[in-house]
Amino acid sequence: MENVPILNFDSLASWADPDLEELLELAAELKARNYRSDAGRGKVLGLIFFNPSLRTKVSFETAAIHLGAGSTVIHPGSGSWPLETRIGAVMDGNKTEHIKEAVGVLSRYCDVIGVRAFAGLKDRFEDAGDTLIRRIVEFADVPVINLESANEHPCQGMADWLTLSELFPDGTAQRSFVLSWAPHPNPLPMAVPNTALEVAIRSGMDVTLACPPEYLPDDDRLGYLRSLADGKGSYFDISHDQEQGFRDADVIYAKSWASQQLVYDNPEEEARLRREEYRGWTVSEARMNLTNNARFMHCLPVRRNVVVTDKVLDSANAVHIQQAENRLHVQKAILMKLWNLSL
Numbered sequence: 285m286e287n288v289p290i291l292n293f294d295s296l297a298s299w300a301d302p303d304l305e306e307l308l309e310l311a312a313e314l315k316a317r318n319y320r321s322d323a324g325r326g327k328v329l330g331l332i333f334f335n336p337s338l339r340t341k342v343s344f345e346t347a348a349i350h351l352g353a354g355s356t357v358i359h360p361g362s363g364s365w366p367l368e369t370r371i372g373a374v375m376d377g378n379k380t381e382h383i384k385e386a387v388g389v390l391s392r393y394c395d396v397i398g399v400r401a402f403a404g405l406k407d408r409f410e411d412a413g414d415t416l417i418r419r420i421v422e423f424a425d426v427p428v429i430n431l432e433s434a435n436e437h438p439c440q441g442m443a444d445w446l447t448l449s450e451l452f453p454d455g456t457a458q459r460s461f462v463l464s465w466a467p468h469p470n471p472l473p474m475a476v477p478n479t480a481l482e483v484a485i486r487s488g489m490d491v492t493l494a495c496p497p498e499y500l501p502d503d504d505r506l507g508y509l510r511s512l513a514d515g516k517g518s519y520f521d522i523s524h525d526q527e528q529g530f531r532d533a534d535v536i537y538a539k540s541w542a543s544q545q546l547v548y549d550n551p552e553e554e555a556r557l558r559r560e561e562y563r564g565w566t567v568s569e570a571r572m573n574l575t576n577n578a579r580f581m582h583c584l585p586v587r588r589n590v591v592v593t594d595k596v597l598d599s600a601n602a603v604h605i606q607q608a609e610n611r612l613h614v615q616k617a618i619l620m621k622l623w624n625l626s627l
């Protein structure tokens with residue numbers, strides 16, 4: 285039998301703009317119709333969560349129900365076997381099963397496997413290579429969906445892109461998008477900021493990354509983002525002054541992430557900067573007043589009065605709930621594409 289390549293939704297980098305735009309059009313149509321169908325009857329969506337979730341878990345299970353499909357959720361080590369992820373590991377510790385067998389078996393039961401596997405923030409090279417999701421793609425015999433890996437959160441990115449297109453129905457081009465770093469008690473991975481920047485650039489917006497100097501993405505990611513911006517002929521700049529970055533912005537997207545320069549080698553200093561030195565980077569009403577009446581975006585979950593003040597989050601300009609709703613519609617579209625279902 286001929287080997288047909290498996291279509292994964294594991295990285296936005298492997299999807300061309302027209303294919304992503306087609307998914308967005310389908311998602312908008314599904315949203316407009318409040319779409320329900322039994323076209324996916326008999327299909328099963330397998331979801332592996334190495335890390336917690338509210339939106340991703342519920343929106344994917346809901347999307348499956350709306351398509352007439354079923355879903356099963358696995359939390360390794362909590363009600364299912366702890367999974368070993370390292371190649372060549374001598375499994376004489378507390379990990380009972382290897383992902384090679386687990387994913388191989390799930391491929392025989394499920395028609396798509398979704399995987400959430402955050403960056404560990406312990407091994408720079410493991411995280412930079414998005415190693416775990418790459419291994420799972422290799423071991424799976426069915427399409428794999430990235431539910432947030434070390435470096436990317438493509439489903440969140442698509443929901444954000446749909447939200448931006450709803451906010452600016454005349455087009456996102458030349459609108460100004462600012463991704464602002466924000467303080468947080470914990471070191472967080474780069475997946476959301478990486479993807480938010482990618483999506484804003486690919487949607488044709490003028491993009492500014494506002495972050496303290498220690499919080500730049502790594503050189504490879506910056507190079508990738510710059511090449512995307514060059515390809516689109518779009519503006520992409522960096523400001524280490526939050527006030528300057530916010531001036532005249534149409535969208536402020538807030539997110540915290542750990543300093544890639546420090547988190548692997550000097551986590552104590554990284555924590556000090558995040559909690560003390562840059563505590564003033566909380567997104568406040570005074571900062572939002574510098575913008576062009578900007579909409580406020582966040583992927584959630586969000587720490588109130590640390591990342592963003594109550595006043596901003598509770599204002600009419602905050603669209604975080606709309607972003608979360610759009611997870612459902614874009615993921616329904618992604619499942620339909622991977623399962624070859626039509627309207």
Ligand code: CP
Nearest residue numbers: 337338339340583584
């Ligand atoms: N934004 C997002 O992925 O939310 P959860 O972590 O709750 O799934």
